[in-house]
Amino acid sequence: MEVDKGKGEAEETRKVAEADRDTVTLKSSDGKLFEVSKEAAARLSTVLAGMIAGGSIDDNGTDLKQIGSEALENVVDYCNKHANSIPSAALISSSISFNTAPFKEPEEWERKFVDRLSHDALFDLVEAANFLGMERLLDVTCHKISEMMKGKSPDQIREVFNIKNDYTKEELEEIRQELAWAFYDD
Amino acid sequence: MGLCLSKQRRRRRRASPRWSDLPPELGGLILCHLLSHVDRVNFSSVCRQWRLAAQQQQQRSLPPALPWLCSSHVPTTCLPGLTTGSGSHPMSFTSPLDGFLPHDLGVLHSCFTSLDGIWLLYEHEHWSLHCRRPRALVNALSGAITKVPPAVVVPPPPRHLLDEVSTASLKQNVHFSGGLWLFSGGGRCRWYEDMAFHRGKLYGLTYNGELFAHDEVVDVEGGAIDNIAAIKESHAELVVNKPHVALTTTYNLGAGSMRYLVVSDDGKLLMVRLGFPCWYYFVPPMVWARDDIATVEGMRVEVLEADFEMGRWVDVKSLGHGRQALFVSRWCSKALSLAGSGDNRLQPNRVYFVGADFTKCHSFHNWACPLVAMLDHLAHGEHHAKAQPHRLNVLDPSRPALLRSSGDDGWLELFNPGDTYYMCNTCSGAIIRLPRVPARLCVKSSEGGGGGGGETIPSWSIIRKVMVCSPGLIAAILYSNAVGLYRPGDTSWLVYPAPECNDIGFYRGKLYSVTNDESLFAHELVNGSSDTISQHVVEQVIRASPNRDERRNFPRMLYLVASCDKLLMVKWIVPRRARSSIRKDNTAEAGYAIRLKVFEADLEIGRWMEVKDGLDGHAIFASRSCSKLVRLSGHDQRFQGDRVYFPGCESPNYRTTVYTGDDSPSCRFYDMRKNTITKVFLNKGDAKYQQSYPEWFFPSPQQLCM
Incomplete structure (x- = not known):
């Protein structure tokens, strides 16, 4: 319900934004253009904020050569959704600050947002978020990836992420020796 | 199952091999989201690139992992309660007849409980050599990390999860005595041997196999129900009559039997009956081992299904079309689909008895758990006998070590009767021997510090708390509440006789101690004039609180909690009047309520600042032996931010015995936002005084990878 309400409000704000031409155009590595609100981009991405402040924003599309169109679409999608969602109380910092990365649980829409992504899209998105300095998106995606590993053995993780075991026999033996308390092979 | 497989296949096709090239900084971020130490270890063993990520992140900083619990007398006291609200089942993957078969895998030695599972340490026992070797650490909940069992993780479906959470919390709150649950509600009470949630109703099973249904059972969030009143007007209704043939008649008169209720995966309510001859109570059963199957003489297991329409029990020949196995124990029972499990030890159509349920028969003591029953005959799974060289070989069987106290970051304090203390790192197996405590400190001081006293204290409690600050510095609170520092290689403790030391904490390279009056001291070892003699220098950082009245009136406990950027003090306050009139709900109004x-610490100005608005999503785990600030994330209702957990047994200062009474924080958590105290049962329910008590420790982050 809250989201619906937020959407409505955002619809209005977007109209206003368009009237002021308050958007940034981003260009993916394969030349596709995406538009995102300047305010959201500046708030969510430290890199974009720096570019906007530094005036290095190109009206015909700022080149982001490191980011593919699919990932950039997700990034823009995330920015728009984030602008639409009402910031929860949890995101407002409390009086005592804990420097040890006070990670807030992903909100429902954030969870859904990352849940629908394929493994590859997730990989692209986490790299894009890292490149653009989008702390919150990085947190949410990393959280999602960590959830996919929880309670799994190395073999199972390798299977999920299609990773080849690149250790040599000797190295594996070494790891096992180091972590003998935890691993047991038959 | 089929759905599950197809999903995996799709995933495999989708994930491109790029994941192995995950940039180390991103890998490090992901690692920070893994709170289980074991998950972190697994992460770092996936491939070289990920290992690099783990190594780099470790050097930067890693949030503390969830704590582990260590208990020396595991199977009997710990295991049952540990299933508390966890929703998963404690599975043990050993051969069932531990201690009886010379070629056996190992003996359950101790149990480390972490918030991410129960870890069972198995040891290999060479009967001929009279020595033991730890051989495996097994996650009792999921079997997740280890290759024991290889690659079997059967996540229970959410429906069961809910069911189990509810049952476990109910069971905690129902009076438990002599193996039966007293269930009262709606003005009536009844003794049940087991209970289960099934299709929205609570079912209770009596000792003679009658099944009763209860309606309108209210579940409370977090799996913790404060008292039985949460069960509203349970109308008990006799639904299934006792079985035609009582199992007991199969054997001699007075034979023993046990019953369990399990909800199967396909939605049936099952009863597991276990019968054994009466002489089991006195003589250990005969066991014949033949190949991989052992037979226990005279024992019989039956599985019956509740036929609600006809109101009777019906024999079950196979479990879930031959796909399921049942895991049963007094505290929590579950049906799991094991079809296609590659592990010979875990096979469908078997009943695994995993609890410590047999201890009521004295002769069963040695094989309290686990027992595996096949439907046609008792047997245990195949096992792979292959000893593994191990570093954690510190427990000398001839002198059973007392795991008395826990340490920080994976260090456990061990004590051999008649010998000295030593610290052992649970992960690396490193050992530091501690020097003897000066004799003058081994005398109990009189109330309120000072000298006097006279009573010699038992040697095992001379060191109250010990922590390994760094490989080169060990700090301890010695019994007379003095702070001792020790550098490995020195000959003795350097003691600062602060008589009222309550707790110590290591923060930003310095050791701090807090005294009864809330003064904070910084301790340091300074090299003296000659290199060999160092001095223990103490400086007062925060002065005592001026409010002496409060101090006198309120017995309390103080804990120091050091995180990477702040030093916190937790104060557990018990007003004197509250002690005499403690009410069941600890949230009593007025000023007499127990508070936290x-x-x-504001070290610059030298004062304590109260933290009022919660802990910003963090939780504190506090205990006499180690306390830590842990960042919690996840859906686990049991462990939430802005709470202070006391998972172990805490003795208030005015008590000397292990005590879990209402005015002690033992086995409780305090919700800072709601100002409520809730019990967490990590040990057997209501026992006020416990003989062996759990200790928490935090797995060492340094051991992630070397």
Whole structure:
């Protein structure tokens, strides 16, 4: 319900934004253009904020050569959704600050947002978020990836992420020796 | 199952091999989201690139992992309660007849409980050599990390999860005595041997196999129900009559039997009956081992299904079309689909008895758990006998070590009767021997410090708390509440006789101690004029609180909690009047309620600042032996932020015995936002005084990878 309400409000704000031409155009590595609100981009991405402040924003599309169109679409999608969602109380910092990365649980829409992504899209998105300095998106995606590993053995993780075991026999033996308390092979 | 497989296949096709090239900084971020130490270890063993990520992140910083619990007398006291609200089942993957078969895998030696599972340490016992070797650490909940069992993780479906959470919390709150649950509600009470949630109703099973249904059972969030009143008007209704043939008649008169209720995966309510001859109570059963199957003489297991329409029990020949196995124990029972499990030890159509349920028969003591029953005959799974060289070989069987106290970051304090103390790192197996405590400190001081006293204290409690600050510095609170520092290689403790030391904490390279009056001291070892003699220098950082009245009137406990950027003090306050009239709900109004406050040390100005608005999503795990600030994330209702957990047994200062009474924080958590105290049962329910008590420790982050 809250989201619906937020959407409505955002619809209005977007109209206003368009009237002021308050958007940034981003260009993916394969030349596709995406538009995102300047305010959201500046708030969510430290890199974009720096570019906007530094005036290095190109009206015909700022080149982001490191980011593919699919990932950039997700990034823009995330920015728009984030602008639409009402910031929860949890995101407002409390009086005592804990420097040890006070990670807030992903909100429902954030969870859904990352849940629908394929493994590859997730990989692209986490790299894009890292490149653009989008702390919150990085947190949410990393959280999602960590959830996919929880309670799994190395073999199972390798299977999920299609990773080849690149250790040599000797190295594996070494790891096992180091972590003998935890691993047991038959 | 089929759905599950197809999903995996799709995933495999989708994930491109790029994941192995995950940039180390991103890998490090992901690692920070893994709170289980074991998950972190697994992460770092996936491939070289990920290992690099783990190594780099470790050097930067890693949030503390969830704590582990260590108990020396595991199977009997710990295991049952540990299933508390966890929703998963404690599975043990050993051969069932531990201690009886010379070629056996190992003996359950101890149990480390972490918030991410129960870890069972198995040891290999060479009967001929009279020595033991730890051989495996097994996650009792999921079997997740280890290759024991290889690659079997069967996540229970959410429906069961809910069911189990509810049952477990109910069971905690129902009076438990002599193996039966007293279930009262709606003005009536009844003794049940087991209970289960099934299709929205609570079912209770009596000792003679009658099944009763209860309606309108209210579940409370977090799996913790404060008292039985949460069950509203349970109308008990006799639904299934006792079985035609009582199992007991199969054997001699007075034979023993046990019953369990399990909800199967396909939605049936099952009863597991276990019968054994009466002489089991006195003589251990005969066991014949033949190949991989052992037979226990005279024992019989039956599985019956509740036929609600006809109101009777019906024999079950196979479990879930031959796909399921049942895991049963007094505290929590579950049906799991094991079809296609590659592990010979875990096979469908078997009943695994995993609890410590047999201890009521004295002769069963040695094989309290686990027992595996096949439907046609008792047997245990195949096992792979292959000893593994191990570093954690510190427990000398001839002198059973007392795991008395826990340490920080994976260090456990061990004590051999008649010998000295030593610290052992649970992960690396490193050992530091501690020097003897000066004799003058081994005398109990009189109330309120000072000298006097006279009573010699038992040697095992001379060191109250010990922590390994760094490989080169060990700090301890010695019994007379003095702070001792020790550098490995020195000959003795350097003691600062602060008589009222309550707790110590290591923060930003310095050792701090807090005294009864809330003064904070910084301790340092300074090299003296000659290199060999160092001095223990103490400086007062925060002065005592001026409010002496409060101090006198309120017995309390103080804990120091050091995180990377702040030093916190947790104060557990018990007003004197509250002690005499403690009410069941600890949230009593007025000023007499038990309270908890958290302060942050302002070292520059030299004062305590109260932390009022919760802990910003963090939780504190506090105990006499180690306390830590842990960032919690996840859906686990049991462990939430802005709470202070006391998972172990805490003795208030005015008590000397292990005590879990209402005015002690033992086995409780305090919700800072709601100001409520809730019990967490990590040990057997209501026992006020416990003989062996759990200790928490935090797995060492340094051991992630070397």
